[in-house]
Amino acid sequence: QVQLQESGPGLVKPSQTLSLTCTVTGGPITASYYAWSWIRQPPGKGLEWIGVVAYDGSTDYSPSLKSRASISRNTSKNQFNLQLSSVTPEDTAVYYCARNLGLTYDSGGQGSQVTVSS
Secondary structure, three states: OOEEEEEOOOEEOOOOOEEEEEEEEOOOOOOOOOEEEEEEEOOOOOOEEEEEEEOOOOEEEOOOOOOOEEEEEEOOOOEEEEEEOOOOHHHOEEEEEEEEEOOEEEEEOOOEEEEEOO
């Protein structure tokens, strides 16, 4: 069974870059045709999809975050990463990593709280 675990700093200062890592166990992130997403939930709001890296390394991003978000992967460590630049307090959220096959999400991490504050 695939398991995902987010890790990274819980506090980031405004204008800095938020960096998170999702470590995957139980299956390779290169397995066809799975994709690996980052999703966030600001306090009191709904889920927001940030972007995805597919099994072949291709990426896609939410139009609203595309200018600031970057998703990469390290296949040797079976990890994928999120970087979000120029953060503001509006980027405060619980950040989740998840696996999807098409539009179906079948596994996800427990979430990582990130607060943007000076």
